[in-house]
Amino acid sequence: MPVTEFDETECLFSNPKTGEKLRNYWGYSPLSFFAPKASYSSDSAHPLREFRDMVKTLHKAGIEVILDIVFNHTSEGGWGGPTTSFRGIDNPIYYLLDPQTREYLNFSGCGNTCNCNHPIVRTLIMDALHWWVIEMHVDGFRFDLASILGRDQNGNVLSNPPVVEMIAEDPVLANTKIIAEAWDAAGLYQVGHFSPHHRWAEWNGRFRDDVRMFMNGTPGMVAPLATRIAGSSDLYQHNGRRPCNSINFITSHDGFTLADLVSYNDKQNLANGENNRDGDNNNLSWDSGAPGPTDNPSVIALRQRRIKTMAAILFLSQGVPMLVAGDEFGQSQQGNNNAWCQDNAMSWLNWNLVEKNKGQVRFFRKLIQLRRKHAIFRRVNFFEVSNSDTPPTGQTILWQGLERGTEDWSEHVHTLSFLLKGSTIDDGDNDDFFIMLNGHPEQEALFTAPGPDAETGPCFWKKIIDTNEEAPEDILDLDRADCVAIGSRIQVKAMGCVVLQTAKKCSPKNRGRKRKKRR
Structure with a gap:
């Protein structure tokens, strides 16, 4: 998730049961596109140096670094939010505003939407991407709510968005991986047609949904599943793209973990302080016969079988598999499918599960080995x-x-x-x-x-x-x-x-x- 500077104390909600003030744990609220989060560094005086050293060390181990980057909105939010930068510099250039009311257009679900195709904002975005590649040596980017990159100053969808084309054609970014989350919070869903450019890969939400529906017993899912297993040619072949343009996933940070996907029918988000209103209601999950934790051996066995079967589908399908950290050892968020504000044991990876569920970890390792x-x-x-x-x-x-x-x-x-x-x-x-x-x-x-x-x-x-x-x-x-x-x-x-x-x-x-x- 994002590593740019953000204010973790901005959350206005409290846990209704404990009264605990909740914190922004995910970081999808950028204060600056150029600053690594200082508190993520063990040396707050030299976060840039430490970030570079981390990337170089990962490179020596054969591991690439792809950043989750947020250009669709900023931490300034709507009119009730703080004024830290763009609002005070030139509000109508940096943000999308209603032509009549001058209220912020909110395609991000976070109060404001960046005016990404304005020439000045395009330059800012390109400068930020260049900085992360040249100065920080990163290998690519996943663009959060990337469909917003395709909207004009009135929020209309452009047929050839300038900033999307610039990112794909830029010589500095030529060797980087660029991945779109091809939708936004206002219902614009562009999976399969975010951009015809061969460089743009996409989070394949169709893969996620079709696998989930097949694995919860939904009828009529055999043909769609076959299409996903074969690389989603219906989405990517028509404009000359290839299976590698499909980033296949069943779970992500946003939603149920894999363990919760087989353990809950409905989200359990009361701890977020919004009376369970937040988070997606369309989870396509199934609790396998009993909600939440259970001692029923048949339910436990079915859950384990479903987890391993979905893992097999993910790693043996054409396309690029994406796995959420913790899914390999059974991480649970207690049914919370929007844990952005849970900077506590609900979200923290429980590494003790690696030993407890070592058989499941072994299964994932062997699958990866087979695919490679x-x-x-x-x-x-x-x-x-x-x-x-x-x-x-x-x-x-x-x-x-x-x-x-x-x-x-x-x-x-x-x-x-x-x-x-x-x-x-x-x-x-x-x-x-x-x-x-x-x-x-x-x-x-x-x-x-x-x-x-x-x-x-x-x-x-x-x-x-x-x-x-x-x-x-x-x-x-x-x-x-x-x-x-x-x-x-x-x-x-x-x-x-x-x-x-x-x-x-x-x-x-x-x-x-x-x-x-x-x-």
Whole structure:
């Protein structure tokens, strides 16, 4: 989240239960676009030096730094807010004002909206981006409520917003990553068409919503899920963009954590002091049969299965996966989906959960390892589409229903499987994968393992992932995985995922071996 200077004491709300004065914990309220938050530094006298040293150290470890940057509004807010800079310098240049009333137009939900396409404000934005790249050595930016960058001085949506084009074409920013949160707080939703420029990536809110709906049992979600898994070509292919333009996510800082997504039907925001009015009401969540904390073993097992299945969908889909810190070890915010003002244990990462939920952490680590090892999960271009009954030569994805050679996109269906033919590409390890997903909330499903393939002819599959199993049997290295013969029937539990990987040979000791669950 943002690292620019902000006033954490600006929050006007108190916890209604404890009376505690709440604080701005997230920082989406910039006082200056050029100043790192001094209190984030261990040496308040030299925050710039420390920030540079941090970035350089991360670079040495092979980690890029992408900043969450807020140009859509400032901490000055509406008329009731403080006057710290732009309002006193030239209010009608820096902010969008109603032509008649001269009130602030509020497309940000925070009281004011920056006039981003005014020449002076455009220059300010570009200067700030240059400063972070040249002086602080950062590698890219995620633009908060980026659709506001596309509005004119009256709030109308521009077809070719100057500042959006300038950011994409600027030579200083040529090697940076630029990512748009392609919507704003006034209902402008531009996912898939924020900008036709090939450099702009987007937070794919459609991916988030379609995965959530499939994984809460919503009917008619098999076809949309398949489109998201394949890289969202419906959103990005029409103007020459690629799967990497889709930043896939299921959760973000804004909303439920992954643990809360499977534990609550409704937001629990009373602690924010706004009588539960704040935060999104459309969470597309499901509590798995019991609200909040529970001792019910069947509910706990279903929640774990759903978390791992959603993680598998995220990391095995085309596009760039985004994971929220803490989701890998079960961080909860007690059902609060707007914890911006909770600078306390509700929001702080509980690192003790790493040991408590080490099996889940291992599952995420192994998924990341699998994705990095196999290029079939990181395709540069979209899959080739056939308009005939005969798949194109070398087609790398084949969709399947429960039976081999069949597809079922019916409204009532909750199951989807697909064959990824890594054997058709040269980059990385070239194994094939067969991935089975069951989005039914109660019923198990039986899939049939496909093959043999005319080109590669694998003799066996190996079951490397089964989200119904407990750690460490839920995800296995290939040499430890059980063999599955072609044509075998494979059980996938409700809300579960099973992944097979090709194996040319299968040791007898791995055939049909029964595993004991470890507790």
